[in-house]
Amino acid sequence: MYIIIVGVENITSELSYSLNSQGHEVFVIDNNLEKIKILQEQQGLSIGKYIDVSNKSSLVEIGIERAERLIAVSSSDAINLTVCQIAKNIMVDNSNFKCIAVVNEPKNHELFEINDIDIIANQVDLLVSYIANAIPSHPIIRLMPLPNSQELISIKIPTSGVVSDKLINDIILPYGCSIVLIIDIDGKNKLITDRTVINSGDEIILITNLNAINEVWNLLTELR
Structure with a gap:
């Protein structure tokens, strides 16, 4: 690009x-x-x-x-x-x-x-985001606010996470949420398609409604 x-x-x-x-x-x-x-x-x-x-x-x-x-x-x-x-x-x-x-x-x-x-x-x-990232309490980073009560956030997939090794198409996100970027554990961008596999250590960048942030976090960080 x-x-x-x-x-x-x-x-x-x-x-x-x-x-x-x-x-x-x-x-x-x-x-x-x-x-x-x-x-x-x-x-x-x-x-x-x-x-x-x-x-x-x-x-x-x-x-x-x-x-x-x-x-x-x-x-x-x-x-x-x-x-x-x-x-x-x-x-x-x-x-x-x-x-x-x-x-x-x-x-x-x-x-x-x-x-x-x-x-x-x-x-x-x-x-504020930089300071929050320096002292994270959980694997979610709120990157920036967006119009229409939305926010750009980043969530890291934990080891033994429920969604790890699943196809992106099999993960049902809350209404209005969309994944815009996936960065693997080596820092490389993954091509996002229906057949993309989510792995432990992946960083998921997505747009979500403010009232769905906790739901998205729970979904992507739930352990087996």
Whole structure:
């Protein structure tokens, strides 16, 4: 998957490295030349480029038309929103393309929602999630809130779990819940089909209704 990251910030280096290690093609852009140079020193010249991130022709130049994801992590909400709007306009006929944006100021969250940004991550929520992950009490991580009383969560399948070694098609999730990503114990993404097998140690990323979180957790972590 070709993924474009907009903005060189504290999370950019780790994010790009992680996505690259999973086999994705990652390209980072920023309108700050010094930031790009620092990232290139860390990960090589091919990792990114200094361009005007808010310019349509710049996005076309780096191959936005073959990208499946654009992740805007700039410290400027104005830049993140603008680049997502431009990208969505370019990719309006590609239903597989998604924009993910970090919102630095909570007061701007609604503005991103109004403009139909696909996934919105609030900086405050990310910090809370990071702290929660550092001291987990059970194998569930609440990644981010979503519109319509939904949430993106992560659940790790325990050893000897009831759903371990079952086909994904045989697991009946609560209404409104859907699995969006499965990461195996080696950190690799699993292709999700009806014949995909859930194994112990798999990390399941799914969207669920808020009132179904406990039910989903009980279902996926029940022991034999």
